[in-house]
Structures are given as structure tokens and as C-alpha cells.
Amino acid sequence: MLASKRILLIIGGGIAAFKALDLIRRLRERGAQVTPVLTRAGEEFVTPLSVSALAGNKVFRDLFDLTDEAEMGHIELSRSADLIVVAPATADLMAKMAQGHADDLASTLLLATDTPVLIAPAMNVRMWQHPATQRNITTLKGDGIGFVGPAEGDMACGEHGPGRMAEPLEIVTAIDAALSDGPLRGKRIVVTSGPTYEPIDPVRYIANRSSGAQGTAIARALAVLGAEVIFVTGPADVAPPEGVTVVKVETAQQMLEAVQGVLPADAAVFAAAVADWRVASASSSKIKKTKGGLPVLEFAENPDILATVSQMEQGRPDLVVGFAAETDHVIENATAKCARKGCDWIVANDVSHETGIMGGAENDITLISDAGAEDWPRMSKSDVAARLAERIAQALA
Known part of the structure; x- marks a missing residue:
């Protein structure tokens, strides 16, 4: 199902960003083409070099990059994909998506596209349970955004509860389902x-x-x-x-x-x-x-x-x-x-x-x-x- 599929992978900031490296590997094993976008916060957890090496593709990072805009503008970058995946999707990224903000490359790509979007949330349990985040989740689901996870478990901060990013293989299966024409897609x-x-x-x-x-x-x-x-x-x-x-x-x-x-x-x-x-x-x-x-x-x-x-x-x-x-x-x-x-x-x-x-x-x-x-x-x-x-x-x- 994923052979030759084009995945635009947006990597948000958070300790779960290290799972994105394994996710890239799993996707490429299945024949998918991965174009990575790394947020400034994401760079604090994984390096552009490691992401690029695994993806076999250039990492896009800046909204105002003259070379990138000349070669492939941010609008075309998002629209040329079969699916946009956000992993990890932080509380901040989800808030930007829900409110329509476009102040960096990742949020601009997400706003300037009609391509299906799948997100894998990852955040502290209190952030996940906060009423503001729950309101954003309702908005995003109403907008047709797909979700995979989060799972419940131990957090890097020492707390326990919902908020752990789904494992890479779970995300791969969700991507497979999102790209399929299965009768329960979107349910x-x-x-x-x-x-x-x-x-x-x-x-x-x-x-x-x-x-x-x-x-x-x-x-x-x-x-x-x-x-x-x-x-x-x-x-x-x-x-x-x-x-x-x-x-x-x-x-x-x-x-x-x-x-x-x-x-x-x-x-x-x-x-x-x-x-x-x-x-x-x-x-x-x-x-x-x-x-x-x-x-x-x-x-x-x-x-x-x-x-x-x-x-x-x-x-x-x-x-x-x-x-x-x-x-x-x-x-x-x-x-x-x-x-x-x-x-x-x-x-x-x-x-x-x-x-x-x-x-x-x-x-x-x-x-x-x-x-x-x-x-x-x-x-x-x-x-x-x-x-x-x-x-x-x-x-x-």
C-alpha cells in the first residue's frame, strides 16, 4: 500500500521526536518516499543530518528560505504529498492547526494544503487533559484531521497517563489505513x-x-x-x-x-x-x-x-x-x-x-x-x- 506513496513528515519538538527516526526507517522499508520538515523545537531533539540520512531526502526547516522557495515553494511542498503526517504533534502545533496560525514552515504547510493530515499527539498528561487541548482536539477532528494515539503510559517527565506518542509501527498502520480506500476510513x-x-x-x-x-x-x-x-x-x-x-x-x-x-x-x-x-x-x-x-x-x-x-x-x-x-x-x-x-x-x-x-x-x-x-x-x-x-x-x- 505504501510503495511510492509520498509522505510529508513534520517533526515537532518533544522527546518523542526520536521515534520519528524509526518511523522514517519503517516507511522507507515499505517503499514510501519521505520528505521531512523539522521544526525549530524538533531540532532540539533530533538533528537535521540524522533525519536527512534516514529519509534519503533534504530536510526542510525555514519558511523564508530563498533557495527552497525557488526550487519548491512551501505551498507546492505540501500539496505534492499523498499524506501529511505530524509526529510528534505537540500541544503547540495542535493549537496552531486548530486556530489557523501560520508563523513557521510547519504551520504554514498545514494551513496551505488540501492534502489529508494524520497527527500523532505527544505531550505531558496534564497538557493532553487540559480543556484548551481538548477543545483543539474537537476542532481538529471536526476539520477532518486524523489521529493515531496517544497511548497511555510512563512519561519522560516521570508522570503516567495518556500522552505518549504512538509507536512507529502503529503510526505506519494508521498511515496505511489513511491512504487506503477502506470502508471505515475516517471512522x-x-x-x-x-x-x-x-x-x-x-x-x-x-x-x-x-x-x-x-x-x-x-x-x-x-x-x-x-x-x-x-x-x-x-x-x-x-x-x-x-x-x-x-x-x-x-x-x-x-x-x-x-x-x-x-x-x-x-x-x-x-x-x-x-x-x-x-x-x-x-x-x-x-x-x-x-x-x-x-x-x-x-x-x-x-x-x-x-x-x-x-x-x-x-x-x-x-x-x-x-x-x-x-x-x-x-x-x-x-x-x-x-x-x-x-x-x-x-x-x-x-x-x-x-x-x-x-x-x-x-x-x-x-x-x-x-x-x-x-x-x-x-x-x-x-x-x-x-x-x-x-x-x-x-x-x-
Whole structure:
């Protein structure tokens, strides 16, 4: 897909700029032509020489460069690309884009183009969460700017949270999707996956047998069709797919907060096996085994993520898909769940022990919607994901 594609790569300032070097290498491995633009702040983290050597191309740096303007003006530079990628996209660059500023080469290129733009944000967690940045994000998405990331994790400043730039391979996949004609191009979809761990004490927790394989396959299939996928996952057995924004959580409450934090979206697929209950007051120290007595655990109900999102008055995704893992009366229970939760579709499956589905490689589902119950033949979880992704694309078309 990327062979002979022309990528204009704008490298902003920030410690994440070092990832841009690997991104250039990955793009060139796939046959893309990379024209780099380095901001003044970006030069504080990577050198023009290293960027030029990896890109095999001249680095553009200054707006008022007579030679550059004579050979290729900044307007032509931006319009001759198939895609403009900003990585890292700092809070400052995003603010300039949202407000239409053009006071340096990078911001001028971004304003003087009708070429599609994909940005990979990278900044401190407080900057990312600041209302001004969130307003800019809403503006940029409304303008049709594509996003990849940010991911959640440890920051160079020592803090933890959303704001880490997506990894180079994730950005490459997003570039591939942005340049494809996939039916979900331009759509933002949230997928939850895996189990949740509800702590009893620092060493024990309540969990279930979900491997996360089905949710992971769904996220991958949606990304292949061009969607921007936000993958909110519990502690799964399988690695998250490449090319999606990964948000790792452990508890049901954390999963709900993560989902709410990444909305709005065009669709949401809730494939996670969320624990229904948690210990009301988890112990801060290990509960000791004592002679002649058992610990008494008081339970509390976990938040209902599917119902919460399905019943949102504002910002509800156009399509909300839930999962119903049942062991008896599968169709009846799943149909009732769909009505009770208020979602659009329910993917129902029989997870009785003898089916081998929970934690296995195959799935046997029934898709429940307003049209009724549609039985699918037993197939691999990857095939289920591909078929479901195609149905989602049809519904969002």
C-alpha cells in the first residue's frame, strides 16, 4: 500500500521526536518516499543530518528560505504529498492547526494544503487533559484531521497517563489505513477487550477466563478496514494488535473511565468480559489465613459500561455493540440483555465449558439486532472479527 506513496513528515519538538527516526526507517522499508520538515523545537531533539540520512531526502526547516522557495515553494511542498503526517504533534502545533496560525514552515504547510493530515499527539498528561487541548482536539477532528494515539503510559517527565506518542509501527498502520480506500476510513471506533481484575487484597483478585482473543481480533479487523481504533483492554493473554491506540486497564471502574475518556466515537464494541461484582472494600494488606475462620467478603456491583454508553443522552456512538456470554438459554437471555442495556446489537455466544469457546480459538455466535437473531456458523475468532467488522462498516456507511 505504501510503495511510492509520498509522505510529508513534520517533526515537532518533544522527546518523542526520536521515534520519528524509526518511523522514517519503517516507511522507507515499505517503499514510501519521505520528505521531512523539522521544526525549530524538533531540532532540539533530533538533528537535521540524522533525519536527512534516514529519509534519503533534504530536510526542510525555514519558511523564508530563498533557495527552497525557488526550487519548491512551501505551498507546492505540501500539496505534492499523498499524506501529511505530524509526529510528534505537540500541544503547540495542535493549537496552531486548530486556530489557523501560520508563523513557521510547519504551520504554514498545514494551513496551505488540501492534502489529508494524520497527527500523532505527544505531550505531558496534564497538557493532553487540559480543556484548551481538548477543545483543539474537537476542532481538529471536526476539520477532518486524523489521529493515531496517544497511548497511555510512563512519561519522560516521570508522570503516567495518556500522552505518549504512538509507536512507529502503529503510526505506519494508521498511515496505511489513511491512504487506503477502506470502508471505515475516517471512522473512530472504541473496542473493549479482555477480562477485568477486581482486587481482593494486594495479591488476590477476582477474574474470569477471557483471553481477550476475540476483542483483539475485532480491533485488528476494524483497523484493516481503515478505522481509527481505540482499544481499551484488561489484562489479556494475547498482545494488543498493531495500528490501534491501546489503553490498558485492570478494573471495571478503570475501563468505564477509559471509555468515557476516549469518546466521542462513531461506534463502540464492548467485547470485554467485565466482572459484574467487586469486593466492596479491598484490603490494603494481604489477608492472612487464620485457624478456624474464613474471611468474609462483602461484594458491590460494578458499573455497567455497556448500559452507561448505550443510554448516553449526548455523545452516544451511532452504533453500540455488546457481547453476551451465556451458558444456558443463550438467545433468550441475550435478546433480553440487548433490550435492557439499550444497545443496538448483541453478539451472543454459548460459553459452556464443553464448547471450549471461553479462552479458545473459535467462536459460535448469534448476532441479535432489530432484524432478529442471525446464527453464524462456528468459525475462528479472526473470521468472526472480519465478518463483524464488515457488518459494522455496512451499518456506518
